[in-house]
Amino acid sequence: MNIRDVAQRAGVSVATVSRVLNHPDQVTPKTRERILEIMKAMDYTPNWFARGLNLNRTGVIALLIPNIMNPIYTEIAKGVEEVAHNKGYYTLLCNSEDSKEKEAAYIEMLLHRKVDGLIFIAGHLDPDLMTRIEETRLPAVMIGKIEGNWQFSAVYTDYFEGARKATAHLIENGYSGIAHITGNLRFIESAEKLNGYREALKNADIQINPKWIIGGEETIEGGYLAAKRLVRNPNPPEAIFIANDWMAFGAIDAIKTEGFRIPEDIAVVGFDNNRMSGLVEPKLTTVNLPVYKMGLTASRLLFDEMDTLSSTSESDEKADQKQQIFLPLTIKVRNSCGHQDRIKAIFGE
């Protein structure tokens, strides 16, 4: 039994059945359902191996993330997978734990097994590996933007501006003694957040206290320890801007354990707006990083690139046209920042 038998039974062309398998989004749901049912009734399964050979395609894309425990990456994965699934593709999730060895091994494996496309997080991948991906011309999209002359489509945001806004929000609420718990400064987003924090203080003519800038591991524990060091300081800050929500949860615990109230004694602002941020007590004011949307967008850009590559005609689009999509950041005002601005809490900015 083959695809022709299915087409004959369904009274449609082989091309339509092929579209149901390869581009289900281009077939009306009604037709798609009908053909899938006929396939089921006929017990037809496409020969995936042969299909891969015929189309020079595997039906799999890969998402390489640095840390599966950080919920922002699972939300990115949700967005990526959702689009891929709609297109009839599987998503392979690779977790590098920020290890260069693991990254390299994954990239070699992915290139060797010939996935159809790759999404990776900019700034977390070794430049040599990026060059390697670029050379193979494997469709690849990066989430985030990095300096350099990389030829990748990208969806990116502005961490500097997000951090500047978060710090400025604390200043607007009357705080001047503002500390910052940074993320791992090896990563560009952490460095940009630190610069944004500095910029906001500079704009408000507030002297930067170097003792109030503390690095932490990007985990709950890392945030806990960094906050303990800050609040045990004989001169503790009035407010802390923390590089990610995960660390902020740890910091909130530490501040409470040390007997301080949030926000009355120490205000806290995080970054990411992960799903738990509205549930912790007090509810965390944070910067909304549209991670799910980043995943959706990256996946869409990847499929655009794969489609362009597979279409023989280059009439409507140049094969190497790269797309850059910017997603802005906004502040999600909740209770941990001691704000008085209810209208900002309701509407955002």
Add this chain to the structure above:
Amino acid sequence: MRLKMDFMGLSLKNPVMVAAGPWSRNPETIMRSLDAGASAVVTETIAMEVRQNVRPWIYSKNEGYQNVRLYSDHALEQWLIFIRQIKKEGGTVIASIMAHSPSEMAYIAKSVYKAGADAIELGLSIPHGEGVAVMGSDPDHMYNSVKRVIQSVDIPVMVKFSPHVTNISELAKVVEKAGASGISAIDTVRSIIGVDLETSKPLLATYGGYSGVPIKPIGLATVASIAQSVKIPVCGIGGISNWSDGLEYMMLGASTIQIGSAIMTLGSEVISDVIEGMDKWLEQKRLRAEGIVGKALSNLKSFDEIEILPYKAVLKDACPESSCETCVVGCLVGALEKKNGNIVYHQELCNGCGLCVSLCKDQNFELKWRL
């Protein structure tokens, strides 16, 4: 033929379109509007990310609606299928899209363009869920969004305007300069439709967008202002529920109109009723739809141009309503009183405000020169 209208390069059989909203949420509802005679339908707003809608999300009171719905429940990919489907069935479809940055907007625009949309409406003016200042009130953001979209597509791009701006004329000029093919107005008006006194709760849990009959005067003024600021065509939206509403918008400069909330109360028949009513009126007056666009604008005056004339109210006939005292209560200067069921009018007190003319349900007053 009378109703034919060229709008942003689209050749439309009539000026009546259907607005973005839940009545345009899928091919079935869109085809229903097209079957009722609409010349084009604007889709419910398509965004990059589907956000779950809260419940309840709509409340109706005194012919007005407050809604707190955000965007379409369908993903972009689904909409691309929908658009292809509608095009296959011969419909004219305008994709309403929204995004938070020009590049994101351009991406969605390009996607719907490739799927076959006939035009695009940029929805940057939702009054809830997107900031105290509506996105579409920032001229730079408007300019950049429109510009990027126009560079990405080869179909007309219309920009939907909010009534929540004080710089309407400036904004209109900005989007015209950016290359927009048209402007539609108005989006919903920020509202709280009421408060339940027993529970101290607003009738819907957050600020929302107000639509329906009560917003028509706001829409008319906005459309007139835009039409007097730019050369690109305008599409009138807001509280249209019958043919004369539509013609009023057109006389104030709209080339086309969009019906929205009325579909919820009157069904899609309201579309055919509006078209039929317009056609009849135009036939009677021996006019074409194209001929009435902006016809009332030249009668819209500045204060300087309004001549101060010695108008006073004049009672046309004896009042037939012995119990009605609307004009007496309404008269601000006490020029009217009711004695034994009859109106007694003290002309020397009348200052010609005109309130009694619009208050009297029997239309028994008119303003005349009384020197």
